[in-house]
Amino acid sequence: MNRRQLVKFAALTGVAGIGAGYWALPAGEVPGPLSLPGAQQLLIGLRDKPLLSLKGWSPAEVFNHCAQSIEYSLGGYPTIKPAWFRHSVGPLAFGAFAARGAMRHPLDEAIPGAAPLSAPATQALALERLLQAFADFASHQGELQPHFAYGALSHADYAQAHVLHLYNHLSLIRLA
Structure with missing residues (x-):
């Protein structure tokens, strides 16, 4: 199989996988409105509440990870996927998530090249970091x-x- 056939195959199987994955996405209740203010209000409601993670990262690590993603959208991601991916499979995946109003991805997978999720270490400070990242993004x-x-x-x-x-x-x- 030559490179052109390989790219075509990858794109087509990616489209099929994304299409099938669209229907596997959760369709139930979301924790808040699908808006920046809705997400910010939800996070404000978590202040001073004891939280636990059912599996994987701690709440502080989750907040740091989500803050990193927002911060990188403003300043640049440390590592990006190849252009062919960012112009084919990636936008198709985002389109499926946006159309469904839900995202599903590995919840223990760090952003490629991102700093460790250990700072800030406390849940309260990590939550404040995330709230600040949302505020910075909203005003950008x-x-x-x-x-x-x-x-x-x-x-x-x-x-x-x-x-x-x-x-x-x-x-x-x-x-x-």
């Missing part, structure tokens, strides 16, 4: 950096991606 007027997988996104699409990303991670967080 300049150009946004390409997403490491989805490629170039508008401010509105990035806002939706950040909210869906947060809500996917919050599916494993409960009040202690």
Whole structure:
């Protein structure tokens, strides 16, 4: 199989997988409105509440991870997928998530090249970091950096991606 056939095969199987995956996404209740203010209000409601993770990362690590994603959309991701991916499979995946109003991805997978999720270490400080990242993103007027997988996104699409990303991670967080 030559390179052109391989790329074509990867794109077609990716499209099929994304199409099938669309129907496997959760369709139930989301924890809050699918908007920046809705996500911010939900997070404010978590202040001073004891939280636990059902599996994987601690709540502090989840908040740091989600904050990193938002911060990288403003300043640039440390590592990005190849251009062919960011112009084919990545946007198709985001389109499926956006259409469904839900995201599903590995909840223990760090952003490629990202710093460790250990700072800040406390849940309270990590939550404040995340709230600040959302506030910085909401007020940002300049150009946004390409997403490491989805490629170039508008401010509105990035806002939706950040909210869906947060809500996917919050599916494993409960009040202690």
